Structure formats: structure tokens, C-alpha cells
Amino acid sequence: MSRKMMTALCLLALVPLAACKIVKNPDPEQPAAEGAPPTAASGSDEARMSARAAEIWEPQVVPYIAAKATDIATLRAALVDGPDAAASYGFRPAAEGSPWNFIAKGEGKVVAEDRQSRAAKLDLDTDGDGKGDVTVQLGPVMKGTALRDSLNFLVFTDYRDQIEFAKLARALNDHAHAGLKLPEGDLTGRSVAFSGPFTIRTKGEAILLTPVTLEVR
Amino acid sequence: MKILRRTLIASVALAAFATAPFAASAEGLIAIITPSHDNPFFKAEAVGAEARAKEMGYETLVLVHDDDANKQSELFDTAIARGAKAIILDNAGADATVGAVKRAKDAGIPSFLIDREITESGIAVSQIVSNNYQGAQLGAEEFVKLMGEKGKYAELVGKESDTNAGIRSSGYHDVIDQYPDLEMVAQQSANWSQTEAYSKMETILQANPEIKGVISGNDTMAMGAWAALEAAGRTDVIVVGFDGSNDVRDSIKAGGIKATVLQPAYRQAQLAVEQADQYLKTGKTGQDEKQLMDCVLINADNAGKLETFALAE
Numbered sequence: 001m002s003r004k005m006m007t008a009l010c011l012l013a014l015v016p017l018a019a020c021k022i023v024k025n026p027d028p029e030q031p032a033a034e035g036a037p038p039t040a041a042s043g044s045d046e047a048r049m050s051a052r053a054a055e056i057w058e059p060q061v062v063p064y065i066a067a068k069a070t071d072i073a074t075l076r077a078a079l080v081d082g083p084d085a086a087a088s089y090g091f092r093p094a095a096e097g098s099p100w101n102f103i104a105k106g107e108g109k110v111v112a113e114d115r116q117s118r119a120a121k122l123d124l125d126t127d128g129d130g131k132g133d134v135t136v137q138l139g140p141v142m143k144g145t146a147l148r149d150s151l152n153f154l155v156f157t158d159y160r161d162q163i164e165f166a167k168l169a170r171a172l173n174d175h176a177h178a179g180l181k182l183p184e185g186d187l188t189g190r191s192v193a194f195s196g197p198f199t200i201r202t203k204g205e206a207i208l209l210t211p212v213t214l215e216v217r
Numbered sequence: 218m219k220i221l222r223r224t225l226i227a228s229v230a231l232a233a234f235a236t237a238p239f240a241a242s243a244e245g246l247i248a249i250i251t252p253s254h255d256n257p258f259f260k261a262e263a264v265g266a267e268a269r270a271k272e273m274g275y276e277t278l279v280l281v282h283d284d285d286a287n288k289q290s291e292l293f294d295t296a297i298a299r300g301a302k303a304i305i306l307d308n309a310g311a312d313a314t315v316g317a318v319k320r321a322k323d324a325g326i327p328s329f330l331i332d333r334e335i336t337e338s339g340i341a342v343s344q345i346v347s348n349n350y351q352g353a354q355l356g357a358e359e360f361v362k363l364m365g366e367k368g369k370y371a372e373l374v375g376k377e378s379d380t381n382a383g384i385r386s387s388g389y390h391d392v393i394d395q396y397p398d399l400e401m402v403a404q405q406s407a408n409w410s411q412t413e414a415y416s417k418m419e420t421i422l423q424a425n426p427e428i429k430g431v432i433s434g435n436d437t438m439a440m441g442a443w444a445a446l447e448a449a450g451r452t453d454v455i456v457v458g459f460d461g462s463n464d465v466r467d468s469i470k471a472g473g474i475k476a477t478v479l480q481p482a483y484r485q486a487q488l489a490v491e492q493a494d495q496y497l498k499t500g501k502t503g504q505d506e507k508q509l510m511d512c513v514l515i516n517a518d519n520a521g522k523l524e525t526f527a528l529a530e
Contacts, residue, residue: 094503095345096488097481097510118395141395145351157344157507161311161334162384166350170391201511 045167053171057179061172064151065103065212069195072106072126072134082203091150091197101150104209105195107217108134110187119143124192134207136194136214139177145169147176147210150197176210183216191217244274247493248296249486251307253283256409256437258460258482259307261526262331265486266305273494275302284376286313293317297324303493305486306341307332311380315340327496329489332482334380334507343492344507347480349381352459352512353388356478359514360393360432360457363475367398368429370455371421373414373442374406375434382406385434385459393432402428407438414441422449429454436460436477443474461515461526469520476516482526485510 043051070089078086083100090100108124111132119141123132137143148154148169159165176196196211247270254260259281267277278299282289289309296304297320304321306328308314314335318328322340330344338344364370372389375382393399403421407414414433418441422428431446431454433439439458446454452473458465461479468474488510492502515523522529 093505093508095505095508095510097484097508098348099511143354155505155507156509157338157505159507160336161380162346162349162509163380163387166384166387169350 045164046171049164049167049171050174052168053175057175060153061147061151061175062212064153065195065197068150069103069105072104072108075102075104076127076133079200079203083200083205086200091152093156098149099199099201101146101197101199103150103195103197104134104207105193106134107191107193110190110192113187115182115187122187122192124194134194134209136192136196136209136211138180138182138211139173142173142177142210143208144199144210146197146199146208147172147212149199173210176212180211180214182214187216193217243276244494245276245302245497246278246299247275247303247305247490248278248280248292248299248301249305250280250282250289250292250296252309253281257462257464258436258480258526261482262307262486264525265483266331266490269487269490270305273490275490275494282309284309286310286317289314290317293321297321297326301326302497304328305489305493306330308335310378311336327493329493329496331485331489332381332480338506341506342496343489343502343504345485345489345492346507346509347482347485348509348511349384349480350388351509352478352480353385354392355512355514356457356459356476357389357392357432359476359516360389360430360455361396361399363455363457364399364430366396369400369402369425369427370430370432371403371405371418371425371428372401373417373431373433373438374404375438376408377406379409382409382434389432407441409435409437411437411441411444414438415445418442418445419449422446422451431456433458436462436465439474439477440464440468443468447473461513461523461528463523463525466515466520466523469515469517476514479513479515479523479528480526481510481512481528484527 075086075089078089090102092098092100106126108126110122111125112123114121120138122136122138124134124136125132126134156165193215194211195213196209198207198209249263249266251259251263254263263279267279270277280292282292286309304326308330311334315337318335318340321328327342330341332346334344334346374386402425405417407417431442433442436458439456443456446452456474458474458477461477465474465477492504496502513528
């Protein structure tokens with residue numbers, strides 16, 4: 001498959017997501033029009049997981065993150081001795097072999113930004129030492145599966161296979177990206193309030209946060 | 218007297234929960250069914266499961282299905298006929314295996330799957346698989362770095378009927394496709410096979426001599442590709458695999474293949490046996506049915522610590 005085709009497919013995959021947002025409450029009396037956005041029960045894996053992410057975002061994901069978020073300073077202190085030491089704040093399946101995920105909230109000053117890259121990001125200083133200590137992913141490409149894996153109501157057993165479950169992670173990341181509203185122009189020096197999850201596998205690993213809420217003050 | 222009573226209660230409980238025909242004091246038989254041991258990955262699984270089962274007091278029956286669903290079905294009949302207490306399985310097809318696992322379940326024999334999933338849940342007790350998506354992204358990130366974020370490359374994909382082939386390819390591309398200067402000029406399936414990868418690589422090289430890298434869905438195909446590249450005098454080509462085999466480890470140490478991704482196959486097989494034991498004794502594993510285990514990047518920095526699909530601390 002050529003790169004162009006890949007890009008085209010990726011763009012196509014975003015279409016139903018956008019469509020879902022516009023047609024929020026379809027009239028149940030109205031028969032589904034041809035080419036109507038797929039539901040969580042129909043269509044390709046990508047389309048179905050995209051619809052699923054859209055379905056759960058407002059009613060489940062946003063309130064869950066708000067309820068479970070821990071202050072970034074508390075998490076940072078707990079993580080000094082590695083992820084296992086911060087287990088009481090962490091989320092992961094019971095079985096061995098899965099890393100810890102943490103849900104943070106806080107505020108920081110932008111010390112560096114990269115908004116040109118496909119994997120755009122902000123570096124925040126959240127402890128006032130002038131150095132970046134939390135990297136907030138802006139996307140459109142967001143790395144990792146922290147968002148899916150910190151939501152403990154999403155269980156792998158409920159999904160057909162790893163492919164479907166990976167598409168769900170991707171769809172949630174896409175949704176997080178789509179919800180970001182940032183002002184134009186250089187944000188360096190501005191204050192930013194955030195909430196969202198990140199994964200920590202090893203002691204000392206840098207924090208790479210997937211934002212669920214992000215607000216420039 | 219007390220001990221006897223406890224044993225009795227345990228026996229009754231076991232018979233009730235697992236509908237085992239006999240709750241004998243001996244731990245009983247565990248069947249271990251995998252693809253052919255020609256691939257050291259599957260051999261490591263069988264060895265890991267067998268060693269753990271013996272440590273825990275079980276007898277073992279080690280069988281191979283050669284990725285043939287019919288043969289696998291016969292092996293399930295054998296395991297059932299032999300009165301196995303549990304089956305540890307690396308299966309021969311995500312759809313084709315559902316029936317066999319169900320038949321064992323109906324006969325009162327729980328199955329514990331490793332490495333590969335089946336398309337239904339609620340039939341096997343455990344499905345413990347490597348986090349192939351996470352592992353593929355690790356491999357792809359290393360590949361991108363080695364390629365200097367640009368150049369033409371080829372991808373060797375695994376067997377299409379295997380979920381792991383699709384998920385790894387998807388993990389690779391979710392990373393690589395972010396880099397517009399990396400261009401895939403060929404993508405072919407070599408069905409996990411070393412010899413097939415050798416001939417596919419020869420053809421790809423002829424059509425695309427300017428190729429700079431090859432990313433492979435597993436280590437045996439990476440070995441085949443590397444052999445073809447060596448034969449063509451193209452040891453400048455960057456090859457990255459997936460599995461963490463000793464063969465690729467040795468190639469990495471000799472400066473051949475550049476990186477691979479370790480699946481904790483040995484531990485995974487042992488964990489399946491531990492969950493089987495717990496299930497037989499208590500009626501549950503305490504875990505979700507489907508479980509993911511993280512993979513680890515292997516390159517020149519840590520290849521020395523790798524042995525038989527496990528990384529020394």
C-alpha cells in the first residue's frame with residue numbers, strides 16, 4: 001500500500017468521528033440515511049471503535065478522568081521511587097505484565113512547544129523550577145494507550161481481539177485530540193490547566209500526558 | 218482427621234467446580250499444545266509450560282499441531298481421552314480453534330491460551346497474549362531512529378489467518394506512517410517462514426535495489442531476509458524483527474540484524490500453568506480472561522541479557 005493511500009485511509013477513518021459529533025441525537029423515528037455514521041455494533045473495526053469512543057466520551061470518559069485525577073505534585077512525589085511505589089494512585093489490569101497508568105490534574109507554565117509536528121506537544125513546568133516536567137501531547141498523532149488503559153471500565157476481554165482493542169485506544173486518542181481548543185500563536189510563558197492520563201513503565205521515565213481537558217489561562 | 222476432612226471438602230469442591238471425574242491427590246495431567254517446535258519461540262513456550270507444570274506436581278503431555286486446525290482438533294480429542302485436567306494452548310487459528318476449546322470445556326477441561334487469541338471470549342479460562350501493538354510500536358520507533366527518519370523500506374508480514382500478523386503491521390504503521398520521508402516500496406507476506414522470507418527478500422531486492430531497511434513481523438522472517446541480504450552483499454540494509462529469539466540475538470551481537478522486540482514467551486507459558494493450577498484448586502484465576510503482557514525492545518545495548526525468550530534482570 002502506498003503512503004498516499006495510507007494517508008487517505010487515515011483521513012477517511014476520521015470522517016465518521018466528525019459526523020458523529022454533528023449528529024448527536026438522531027431522531028429514532030427517522031430511518032437511517034445511506035452512509036449514516038456507523039454505530040458501535042456495525043462497520044469496520046476503525047469505524048465501530050470510533051463510534052464507541054464518541055459514545056462513551058461525554059457520559060463516561062470525562063467524568064471518570066475528573067473523578068479519578070490526582071494532583072500532579074502528589075503523583076510526582078509518589079513516583080520518585082518508581083511506578084510500583086505509586087501503585088495506590090495507579091490503574092492497570094490485575095494480571096502481571098501490564099504497566100501502571102496514572103491520571104493527573106494540575107497547572108503549569110509552557111516552557112517549550114512544538115505545534116508543527118504531527119506529534120505536536122507542549123512542555124510544561126509544573127513545579128516552578130523553570131524546566132519542563134510534563135509533556136502534553138497535542139496530536140493529531142498521540143503516542144501510547146494510556147487513555148484506554150487508565151479507564152478501568154474498558155476491559156480487553158470485552159473486545160474481539162487486540163486489533164479491535166488497539167483501534168479503540170487509537171479512537172480515544174483521536175477523540176482527545178479533536179476536543180482540544182488552543183489559541184493561535186506562541187504559547188510559551190502562558191499558564192495551562194490540564195487533566196489526563198499517562199503510563200509509567202520504569203523509574204524516572206518522563207511524563208507523557210494525553211490530555212482529556214486542556215485550558216490555556 | 219482434620220487433614221482428611223479438608224481433603225474431602227476440597228475434593229468435593231473441586232468435583233463441583235471443575236466437574237473433574239477424579240479429584241485424586243496426584244495433581245494429574247496437563248496437555249501442552251503448540252505450533253511446531255521448529256520455531257524456537259514455540260519450543261520455548263512448551264519448555265516453559267512443561268517445566269512449571271512439573272514443578273507444581275503435574276504430569277505433562279506435549280503435543281504440536283503444526284498450525285493445522287484439523288490436527289489440533291485431534292489433539293484435543295487425545296487430551297480429553299487421556300483425562301487431562303487442563304490444556305495449555307498456543308492455537309492454530311483464531312476462528313478455527315473456538316470449536317475445539319468449547320469441546321474441551323464441555324468435557325470439563327479448562328483451556329488456558331497463550332500467545333494467540335481466539336475470536337470468542339467466555340470459552341477459554343485465560344487468554345494471555347503479548348501486547349503486540351505496544352511491542353510493534355517499540356520496534357517501529359527503533360526502526361525509524363535507525364533509518365534516520367527517511368528512506369525506502371520493505372515490510373514482511375506474517376500469516377494472514379493469525380491476528381498477530383495484522384496487529385503488528387498495524388502497530389508498525391501507526392508509528393512509521395507519521396514520517397513522510399519513510400517510503401514503503403514493498404509489503405509482502407512470508408507466512409512467518411524463514412525460507413519464504415529468503416526468496417521474497419531476493420525478489421524485493423531485485424525490484425528495489427535502493428532499499429534501506431526491512432521491518433519484519435517476526436524473527437524467523439527477519440533471519441530469512443538477513444540471509445538473502447548477506448548473500449546479495451547488502452549488509453548495509455537495516456533489519457528489525459519481532460519475538461526476541463536467540464538466533465536474532467546472536468545476529469544483533471554480530472552486527473547483523475539491528476533490533477527485535479522480546480515477547481516474554483517463557484514467562485507467559487509459565488503464567489498460564491500457574492493460572493491453570495489456581496483454577497483447578499479454587500475454581501477461579503482471579504484475573505480477567507484476556508490479559509496483555511508488555512514486550513521489551515532488544516538491541517545491541519541489552520542483547521547480551523537475552524536467553525530463550527527471557528531477559529535477565
